[in-house]
Amino acid sequence: MLFGVTCRLHAAVGYMRIILDVTRNCLDGTEKAGVYWYIYHLALRLLSLGDGHDFVLFANFLKGRHLAECRKFLSQFNGARMETKISRIPPQVFRDWLVPIELAAGKFDIFHGLDDLVPRVSRGKSVVTIHDMAYMRTPDSLRPEWVEFKKRHTTRSARQADKIVTVSEFSKKDICTYLEVAEEKVAVIYHGISPIYRMLEDRDAVARTLQKHGIEGPYILFVGTFQPNKNVERLIEIFGSIKRDHRIPHRLVLVGARGWFFNTIFRKIAQLNLEESIKCMGYIPQEDMPSFYNGADLFVLPSLLEGFGIPVIEAMACGIPVVTSNACSLPEIVGDAGLLFEPTNREEMKKALLAVLSDNALSQALRERSLKRAHEFSWETAATKTMEVYKTVVNG
Incomplete structure (x- = not known):
């Protein structure tokens, strides 16, 4: 009980220890498309906000072939005020056996699963970003094994998380409909745009x-x-x-x-x-x-x-x-x-x-x-709104 009390005292004075699950971006062969860049840019902007919070970039995987890619990804955040934590515990320990993620991640106030999944937590709070409901809306357009994985684990994540973040009102409606969660549990936060995307004069x-x-x-x-x-x-x-x-x-x-x-x-x-x-x-x-x-x-x-x-x-x-x-x-x-x-x-x-x-x-x-x-889309705005979600979840 002591840890739970400590977390709530920290939150009351504005301090939070926040785990960002960046596992997807740390895996060898990961496609660098929409979700990859969401994780990268949101993490980068959250770290730049500071606000005195402690951030941990967390990755969990078993296979050693992922280590080089993981270190390469995490090196992009050198100089930021944060910790990194790489766990080598088999993922099914948390996905299938439902062992609390504190075993790998340590103590925290918020654990944010950034890619449709969040593990079970025992004392902290959890947030999951669900990007879309393709696995329910158009399952025939996706790999069958991927659909089955999402049906099992994303559905469970949505129900056990303290808050769901999604990226459009359209996705929010789908989440509420297909997963039968209350509208007030889902926050819509739009993506931003990387500054490299602009009109080029040369x-x-x-x-x-x-x-x-x-x-x-x-x-x-x-x-x-x-x-x-x-x-x-x-x-x-x-x-x-x-x-x-x-x-x-x-x-x-x-x-x-x-x-x-x-x-x-x-x-x-x-x-x-x-x-x-x-x-x-x-x-x-x-x-x-x-x-x-x-x-x-x-x-x-x-x-x-x-x-x-x-x-x-x-x-x-x-x-x-x-x-x-x-x-x-x-x-x-x-x-x-x-x-x-x-x-x-x-x-x-x-x-x-x-x-x-x-x-x-x-x-x-x-x-x-x-x-x-x-001009209406900004990663700074996305990070600020995400921090507001964390504070609301922790302070209840």
């Missing part, structure tokens, strides 16, 4: 970066993991139709990691004889991505499901016209800054793409709206 530097990756001439840009819920196959079909019927000079540039069923995308490109018009880039280092956005004539994200949609705000921050789906979180995130279409309606998608490509005035108006809208 167009020669942009061109050199693109040439390094084999990109020349005008292009339409897509950024996202190659998996069914991104709706890439339908985008390829529409692009092929536009290319055939309107003779546009643009290529379609697809940037992203290979996800579930990614091979169907390459088969579709070959089936439509679009190998010369579509370039699949795979993963691009983050430092080169601003040039990819700045060089594009428009950005398109035709997703059937997004919990947030980080590439949309990255594109807006670079002043690029955005054409995106009217489904899921995207209308909420884009606001009036982009053109929306129904993602299963081929004619609507085609019409929206052609409108931007053929109308310079519309394209310029969307660029201006994009820049204005992008």
